Structure formats: C-alpha cells, structure tokens
Amino acid sequence: MSAPAAQAAKQSRDAGATFVPVMARTCVHHEPTAPVAHDCVKLIFVRSGSGIVFSEFGQRSVALGDVVILGASTLCGHEPHEHLTVTTIYLDPDYMIDQVFWQHSAVLSDRFHAQQFAETVYSEPAQVASLGKERAGMLMPWLDEMVSLTLDGPAPERFYRMQALLCAVLDVLIPYIKTTPARMSASQRARIIPAAPRLRQFLPLRAEAAQARTLLHESPEQLWTLAALAAEVHLSPKQLSRVFVEAYGKTPLAYLTMIRVERMAHLLRDSDLNVTAAGRAVGWASRSRAAEAFRQCVGVTPQEYRTSTRVAR
Structure with missing residues (x-):
C-alpha cells in the first residue's frame, strides 16, 4: 500500500472511532492502489493529475473534472500516470437513503420504499461522471471546507454546514449521474x-x-x-x-x-x-x-x- 493510501486508511480508522455520516479526505497518489471496497457510498473527485481507475465499469482514464461514483461495497482501484490528487467524500448508505426519501417525499411512502426506489434508480454500482474543468473548479472550495471540517472532528454545531456543503456539491453532480427510469407512485403499503x-x-x-x-x-x-x-x-x-x-x-x-x-x-x-x-x-x-x-x-x-x-x- 502506498504511503498516502496507508495514511488515508489510518485516518479512516481514526474517524471510525466516532461515527459521522459524512466525511471527506484529500490524498495525492503516486503509486498504484489495489481494488478496495468500503461499506459506504464514495464520491471521488479528481483535482489534478491523471490516471486509470478500474471497477465495475472496467478501466477508465480520469483527469481533472471527472468524478468516480461508487455504491456501497463496490471495489475500485487506480493507477496514477505521474500523480493523481483526489478528494473523496464518504457517505453512510442510510444517510443517503434519507436524502432520497426527502428528495422524493411526494411519491415515496417510507424508508423501505425509498430503499427500493434508490436501488432501482441508482442501479449502476460504479460510474464515472465528467463535469468539466470549470464546474470541477467551482466545487474545489466546497470540497476543501468539507475536508477541513472532517479533520476538525465531529462537531454537532457544524453538522448543518457540512450538510449544506454536501447539498451544494450534489446539486452540481446529480444531473451527471446515470439513472434508471422507475415508476414513481405512492404506495399503500406504508x-x-x-x-x-x-x-x-x-x-x-x-x-x-x-x-x-x-x-x-x-x-x-x-x-x-x-x-x-x-x-x-x-x-x-x-x-x-x-x-x-x-x-x-x-x-x-x-x-x-x-x-x-x-x-x-x-x-x-x-x-x-x-x-x-x-x-x-x-x-x-x-x-x-x-x-x-x-x-x-x-x-x-x-x-x-x-x-x-x-x-x-
């Protein structure tokens, strides 16, 4: 494991001592990283450099402006060309189901319905979205602040700031995520x-x-x-x-x-x-x-x- 990857793993373990539903880390990679999976949704924003990532989609070249989107428990590895700088947002799956529920509250009846809906709409476990350099540049200050809040440690009084930053990032990213059509209707099951x-x-x-x-x-x-x-x-x-x-x-x-x-x-x-x-x-x-x-x-x-x-x- 490369030194940055080992450091990130240590940071993840340390953060795991006190659970938070949203965290962000920035790492610079110079060496290949073997495929690894986490029990969380991951949004990996390429900030500089280039390389190849491999996951469920096979192999894809990535560079500034690309975002790798991974469902929970999805393997992904990468191989930098010279270097690859990324900011990764880690999201608890239950937290994300809550976001889906409230986003579509007009037609979803409960969290069970939201879980089923999310599994249908976001059926691809791994994909790469290309935002372009300009949009990616707009996200950088928000990503930096999310990383800073993560490094400061859990603070309930800063939760809404972290959530606001995440919502701003998702507002830009969501239109680029491939989805599967789903029939949306209220369920009597609720x-x-x-x-x-x-x-x-x-x-x-x-x-x-x-x-x-x-x-x-x-x-x-x-x-x-x-x-x-x-x-x-x-x-x-x-x-x-x-x-x-x-x-x-x-x-x-x-x-x-x-x-x-x-x-x-x-x-x-x-x-x-x-x-x-x-x-x-x-x-x-x-x-x-x-x-x-x-x-x-x-x-x-x-x-x-x-x-x-x-x-x-």
Missing part, C-alpha cells in the same frame, strides 16, 4: 408498515386521530385492538383507521408497533432488561413477535441491536 416518518401532511388534525395517538403513546403496553381504540375516541373502527391514516400515514396498529419498537430500543440501550422482558414491558407477550417486529423496523434483531449499542458506548 399504511401497514411501522416505519418513520409518520407526519407527512401539513393539514389540521382530526381531534379523534390526535386523541388516539395520545392514548397509544401513553399506554403502548396495553393490549390495544382497533375496536378498543375506536371505542375510546367514539368512532367506528373503519372511521378511525381512515382519519388516522390521513393524519399520520399509518394505521393505528402499525403506529402502535412503531412506538413499541422505539420504547423497546430504549430499554435495550439503557437498561439491563433482556429481550423477553423488554418486549413484555412494551406490550408483547411473545418474544418471537417482539423480535420479528423489531427486526422489521430496525433491520437487526433485538440482541444484535443491544450488542452493537453497548459496544458503541
């Missing part, structure tokens, strides 16, 4: 999947919907049924389901599942309760039902979540 976000409209809430939501938040451990909840707010089950979906984008029981998962995650992080006890504390009598709902919402089992959050601390 109504029964317990996935955030819930509030999707800036409309006045029906009092009954707000009252039902309050009941679920105050007593998620109660054995709620749609009929029991409807009786509390003096609506029929069908009416309650309709007004609740209009207000929060989820059926009452999907919303309840989401609340229970959030409370269970809190207990797994901050208490000594085991998975069974944490599930019962939030309203699930069955460990298997609690584990199934948790994995569906969070993406990992309760035990995996507990282990990862304890290690992180």
Whole structure:
C-alpha cells in the first residue's frame, strides 16, 4: 500500500472511532492502489493529475473534472500516470437513503420504499461522471471546507454546514449521474408498515386521530385492538383507521408497533432488561413477535441491536 493510501486508511480508522455520516479526505497518489471496497457510498473527485481507475465499469482514464461514483461495497482501484490528487467524500448508505426519501417525499411512502426506489434508480454500482474543468473548479472550495471540517472532528454545531456543503456539491453532480427510469407512485403499503416518518401532511388534525395517538403513546403496553381504540375516541373502527391514516400515514396498529419498537430500543440501550422482558414491558407477550417486529423496523434483531449499542458506548 502506498504511503498516502496507508495514511488515508489510518485516518479512516481514526474517524471510525466516532461515527459521522459524512466525511471527506484529500490524498495525492503516486503509486498504484489495489481494488478496495468500503461499506459506504464514495464520491471521488479528481483535482489534478491523471490516471486509470478500474471497477465495475472496467478501466477508465480520469483527469481533472471527472468524478468516480461508487455504491456501497463496490471495489475500485487506480493507477496514477505521474500523480493523481483526489478528494473523496464518504457517505453512510442510510444517510443517503434519507436524502432520497426527502428528495422524493411526494411519491415515496417510507424508508423501505425509498430503499427500493434508490436501488432501482441508482442501479449502476460504479460510474464515472465528467463535469468539466470549470464546474470541477467551482466545487474545489466546497470540497476543501468539507475536508477541513472532517479533520476538525465531529462537531454537532457544524453538522448543518457540512450538510449544506454536501447539498451544494450534489446539486452540481446529480444531473451527471446515470439513472434508471422507475415508476414513481405512492404506495399503500406504508399504511401497514411501522416505519418513520409518520407526519407527512401539513393539514389540521382530526381531534379523534390526535386523541388516539395520545392514548397509544401513553399506554403502548396495553393490549390495544382497533375496536378498543375506536371505542375510546367514539368512532367506528373503519372511521378511525381512515382519519388516522390521513393524519399520520399509518394505521393505528402499525403506529402502535412503531412506538413499541422505539420504547423497546430504549430499554435495550439503557437498561439491563433482556429481550423477553423488554418486549413484555412494551406490550408483547411473545418474544418471537417482539423480535420479528423489531427486526422489521430496525433491520437487526433485538440482541444484535443491544450488542452493537453497548459496544458503541
């Protein structure tokens, strides 16, 4: 491994000690670098020099004005001609899915839908975009500031500046990324999947919907049924389901599942309760039902979540 590559790897490991969803590094390469993959999206901006990069697209010559775009876990290596100076932006995949969701919030129903949409639209794991020297020159000050913010270390008060710089860079880059057409339509599936976000409209809430939501938040451990909840707010089950979906984008029981998962995650992080006890504390009598709902919402089992959050601390 070349000295700059080794230094970059060390910096990446050091940065990994405190996770951040966006980071940027500038490196000068004089020696070939063997293909390597990271569990993140990478945007590699060529700043000076030239060389050959090899990835899923085969081999491509790159120079100033070119950007190598890599999906998560995609191998890429390069061979400089004399030298190759690049700034690489590393982006957490979940963070990028959130960006896709909010970008297309008018037609995407939840993060699961956004994940599927992103996999369809951005189906090429590796590509090279040619911005041209003038546009690339416009990006350089933004890239330099992103690198500076990364070197300064995680600072919550600077998060929005880093995000603003990233958005400025993406605003220039996105039109050059090859995409695959996808049918975009709202999905009814979101109504029964317990996935955030819930509030999707800036409309006045029906009092009954707000009252039902309050009941679920105050007593998620109660054995709620749609009929029991409807009786509390003096609506029929069908009416309650309709007004609740209009207000929060989820059926009452999907919303309840989401609340229970959030409370269970809190207990797994901050208490000594085991998975069974944490599930019962939030309203699930069955460990298997609690584990199934948790994995569906969070993406990992309760035990995996507990282990990862304890290690992180």
